[in-house]
Amino acid sequence: MESSLPSTQILDSGESAERKNEAKNYNEVMSTLPKVKGLNGCDYYLYQCFWYDPSFLEGIMSVQERFNPQSTDIFLASFPKTGTTWLKALTFAICTRSRLSGSTTSSLLSKMPHDCVPFMEYDLAQNPSNRDLAIPLVSTHVPYTCLPKSIISSCCKIIYICRDAKDVFVSLWYFLARLQMSENVEPLxxxxxFELFCNGIANFGPYWNHVLGYWRASLEFPEKILFLTYEEMKKDTAAHVKKLAEFMGCSFTLEEEEEGEVQKIIGMCSFEKLSNLEVNKNGKCLLDISIPIPNSIYFRKGEIGDWANHLTPEMGARLDDIMERKLKGSGLKLPR
Structure with missing residues (x-):
């Protein structure tokens, strides 16, 4: 699926005027928002109680106004670096498995997962038609309370994944550092x-509020929202693949299970398999921006507990303490 930001896209006069008006409104709102220096060295803006990189904020404001989901849409929601790529791969493989027959191979072998499942606030904000309507999956990092009302009030399902905050931070820092170095920018x-993250300053952060929003919604609407943790998915991937299929309305048949379909999907979507594909080792995404992003930076380790190789025990304990205090009383205890 092509990225959706072509500057040469031809718009009719009505649509062009509407986009110009949106941009004007966006700039007016931006000028009133609190801002701080973020993890990538750019200004982050505080909008509806969450911090955003401006490159995403405009898209969020746009979809809040204009996005209309299909009734069958399934949203894959996550904070950055919590298992988004893996969740996209698994759900895409699950819901497209009936398409594969004979010599047909999955698009996951030739496209990276982010090109298979579009981001609502990025891809679809720019071009709502930039998706295969036969595939109900849409990805988002938007906090639950900031989702378009059209989604909240719909019967659409949401799958949310989160992860131990320490691993989230380390993965996020590495991702941004590698991205900045590819742009010849000195990373933080x-x-x-770490200080910024502990103060809640991260794109789509604070992290704990992002998690709490979806957790509380999952308690209120358990039939609509499936709440998952990366650690539990890694611990028993087969059970979670079957749970995902059931939740999405495409459960595995007994025959499929006997033929090893669950294990085939797990193998195809494994970190080892995906990270070694040519498209993910040497390909790039967002080809229409000035500096395309190497696909390889989305695949670092995928391990649980790697934070201990980068943070001191004191730093780990501090972040654990913050998360415990912020989640207190919610009934949620994230893996540590």
């Missing part, structure tokens, strides 16, 4: 970035 020191 890990210690500086």
């Amino acid at each position: 020191l890990l210690e500086e970035a």
Whole structure:
């Protein structure tokens, strides 16, 4: 699926005027928002109680006004670096498995997962038609309370994945550092970035509020929202693949299970398989921006507990304490 930001896209005069008006309104709102220096060195803006990189904020404001989901849409929601790529791969493989027959191979072998499942606030904000309508999956990092009302009030399902905050931070810092180095920009020191993260300053953050929003919604609407943790998915991937299929309305048949279909999907979507595909080792995404993003930066380790190789025990304990205090009384205890 092509990225959806072509500057040469031809718009009719009505649509062009509407886009110009949207941009004007966006700039007016931006000028009134609190801002701080974020983890990537750019200004982050506080909008509806969450911090955003401006490159995403305009898209969020746009979809809040204009996005209309299909009744069958399934939203894959996550905070950045909590298992988004893996969740996209698994759900895409699950819901497209009936398409594969004979010599047909999955698009996951030739496209990275982010090109198979579009981001609502990025891809679809720019071009709502930039998707295969036969595939109900749409991805988002938008906090639950900031989702378009059209989604909240719909019968659409949401799958949310989260992860131990320490691993989230380390993965996020590495991702941004590699991205900045590819743009010849000096990244923040890990210690500086850690202070910002502990203060809630991250794109789509604070992290704990992002998690709490979806957790509370999952308690209120359990039939609509499936709440998952990366650690539990890694611990028993087969059970979670079957749970995902059931939740999405495409359960595995007994025959499929006997033929090893669940294990085939797990293998195809494994970190080892995906990270070694040519498209993910040497390909790039967002080809229409000035500096395309190497696909390889989306695949670092995928391990649980790697934070201990990068944070001191004191830093780990501090972040654990913050999460415990922020989640207190919610009934949610994330893996540590």
